[in-house]
Amino acid sequence: MIKKRRNLFIMLVVIVLMLSTTVGVIVASSNGTRFNNTILASSVADVSSSGLLTVTNQYQGIPGKTTKGEITTYIEKKTWGLFWKRVDIGEPNNEWYDVIYNYVYAGDHTFQLPSKGTYRITVVYVISGSGGAPDTITRTIKKTY
Known part of the structure; x- marks a missing residue:
């Protein structure tokens, strides 16, 4: 009986340790700490049936830290x-170059595919600020028309 309780106790301790480690990893990766000046940088693209390409870029920096965003977009x-x-x-x-002096941005470009x-x-994305060296983040999207 004592052996069963001890095994149960050890198993519960292992489960608790595993859960606490998992929660710590989730929090560390979701709070944006992997970049110096950026929380989020994302791009999406859409092509209409007539070949009109729309690329939407956005980033979210850190209030009080992020001072500038430079976004270069090109199509191949x-x-x-x-x-x-x-x-x-x-x-x-043959690229769009946007410079933004704000910690948040969302904008798009359109182009008729030939x-x-x-x-x-x-x-x-090159996001600068007082959080450290500029963050350089690259996003790539493939589309078929």
């Missing part, structure tokens, strides 16, 4: 089934 088309070639969007370096195919949208 897959050629010969192997290579990616940058699409001419009529902007310098032809059917597989496209890759790359977005590079």
Whole structure:
């Protein structure tokens, strides 16, 4: 009887330790501590049936720390089934470059895709502030039209 209680006690201690470790990991990864100046950076893309591409970029910095966001967005088309070639969007370096002096941002760009195919949208966020070195975060999205 005493042996069963001891085994039950040890099993409960192990379960409690496992749960407390799991909760600690969840809290550490969800509170944004992995970046110096950024809590969230995300990009989504949508292509209409007529080939109109809309890319929406957003970031959330840290109030009182984040001072500037630089977002570079460009589009590439897959050629010969192997290579990616940058699409001419009529902007310098064929990329959209946004500079934001705020800790939050949401904005989009639209572009009429020139032809059917597989496209890759790359977005590079550089978020600066007093939290440490600038955060560089890259998001990549593939779309077929």
